[in-house]
Amino acid sequence: MINFNGNITSETNIISFNNRGFNYGDAIFETIKCSHGKLLFFEDHYFRLMASMRIMRMEIPMNFTMEFLEEQILDTLKANDLSNVSARVKFIVNRVAGGLYLPKHNEVDYVISAAKLDADFYLIHSEKYEVDLFKDYYVSPSLLSTLKTNNKALHVVGSIYANENKLDNCLLLNTNKSVVEGLNGNLFLVKGKTIKTPPLTDGCLKGIMRKQIIEIIALMPELTLEEVSISPFxxxxxxxxxxxxxxxxxxxxxxxxxxxxxxxxxxxxxKKLNVKIRLSN
Incomplete structure (x- = not known):
């Protein structure tokens, strides 16, 4: 079951051929982890969504309050019997159909889907995880690159490259040849007691988990965080x-x-991330 503009439906053909997300990538999305009906870091997701809509010059509906969107997500979880387990929610906003590159309207549609996750809390992953650089195409160090839009051709091709080369992930470079991020998340580098992560000005995703980790590190006096460009070397x-x-x-x-x-x-x-989640309940 999905939620299309507030209507819970089992239909899978609600996206028309003229959908602007389909035709032009004129859409943004949030991927949210929910644990037993609690939307993790939802305030951060909400404000990123609002900022992204403004940057994309989409018209924000008057009813798009944080309370309204939370209610719509919870209704979708309930319709899929996912209220009492952990789930992955995808919230997509696209501009309504009409126009070519230049849209006729700035109003939006939204679609919410949900799928079950196995883990309630975050786990320590120690299994083999090998990466390499993906150098066929580069990320633009611009504001648009920091948004979660439907324009993910680079990440799709990079994922295929990783699979063909038996890699678990690839690291992306920007046009300045700085390491920006992984195919599916933000990158952190540890050297001694210093932790580095690329700045948003390098074109990395403005990640919600990136923000949480930065906040946690700020509370650890033994560590120093630097938001600086990272060289492949x-x-x-x-x-x-x-x-x-x-x-x-x-x-x-x-x-x-x-x-x-x-x-x-x-x-x-x-460990500190899971403590932060428990304390926020």
Whole structure:
């Protein structure tokens, strides 16, 4: 069951051929982890969605309050019998049909879908996880690259490349040849007591989990966080590399080319992340 503009339906053909998300990638989305009816980090998701709609010059409906959208998501979970388990929710907003590149309207439709997840809390991932650079195409270091839009051709092709080369993920470069992010999340590099993550000005996703990890590190006086550009040459000198997103939490990278990494800091951050969630209940 999906939620289309507030209507719970089992129909799968509600997206018309003229849908602007389908035709032009004129859509944005949020992927939200829900645990037993609680929407994790929902305030951050909501404000990112509103900011993204403004940047895309979409008209924000008057009823798009945080309370209204939360209610719509909870209704969708209930319709799918997912209120008492952990679930992945995708909330898509697209501009209504009409026009070519230039839209005729700025009003929006929305679609909410949900699927069950196995884990209630975030787990420590220590299994083999090998990555390499994807250098066929590059991320533009611009504001649009920081949004979660339907324009993900680079990530699709990169994922195919990773699969063909028996990699678990790839790291993306921007046009300045700085390492920006993973295919499915933000990148953090640990060297000693310093943790680096690319700045938004490099074109990385304005990730919700990225924000949570930055806030947690800020409360750890033994660590120093730097939002700075990362050179490919720094990767093999790092002690740890990990990728973050709201579904997995923290995914430690175990190997980049010939370099193997530990996950000591990542393990500590996962524990603190779960504590942060429990305290926010």
């Amino acid at each position: 720094e990767l093999q000198k790092a002690d740890e590399l990990f990728i973050t997103n709201v579904i997995t939490g923290i995914q430690s990278i175990t190997k980049y080319r010939k370099k193997a990494f530990n996950n000591t800091i990542a393990e500590d951050l996962v």
